[in-house]
Amino acid sequence: MTRAAEDRPSVAVWKFASCDGCQLTLLDCEDEFLTIAGAVHIAYFPEATRAATEGPYDLSIVEGSITTSHDAERIREIRAMSETLLTIGACATAGGIQALKNWADVDEFISIVYAHPEYISSLATSTPIAEHVDVDMELRGCPISKRQLIDVIDAFLTGRRPTIPTYAVCVECKLRGTPCVMVAHGTPCMGPVTQSGCGALCPAFNRGCYGCFGPSESPNIESLREVWHAIGVDDTQLVRALRTFNAYSREFKEASDAYAR
Ligand code: SF4
């Protein structure tokens, strides 16, 4: 028998600077989503419903990065009314593709893009949620993996540790028997330094990983650099690869700053 809404853990889903793709992953859970919706009380999720219940919330799921001073204030308010805070996706965990502005003159961009720049109020940087408040759990990816999202929500509901591997995408290639595109074809691949979770999706389609899950645990980026040099890929291209979806993750940022000199 389904418990009354007030007896179920309350869940709120929040959006900051992002494309909504990670929130859509939650809706894309389809059959599992009905089970999840029956186990929790979805108290705030504007992407899915206009019905909203005021906090506090047992679990807040946060998508997107901090790009305005209003966002910086709002995430502190959300943290204060959330028992557990889960950030999802490259934007929330590493500043996202919009963190490319962290290396640029934002005022110049704004003056070129907008007819009335005086109406635009934006921070000079795009930063991960964890740079502003304490985060209990992060899910990587652009977008996140549906399987990992379900695992984390199930772990939250049952009080167990989530089973999110931190090893590299190469391990997933080996597990599924996908030939290495770098060894077989000399295709540059970020898999050796990128966290698994996608099931080695890109190599399975015969192309290199471009790092959308961000750095794996203890990534050896210098070693990847040597291999890329050996297959004819220079530092300009490596810096570009490091500065994509997870450019402001600590490991990719430090390496790209070093190689860009
Ligand atoms: S294809 Fe990429 S991810 Fe797969 S084993 Fe080779 S380097 Fe690693």
Ligand code: SF4
């Ligand atoms: S192989 Fe790399 S780029 Fe492709 S989905 Fe997986 S982590 Fe993302």
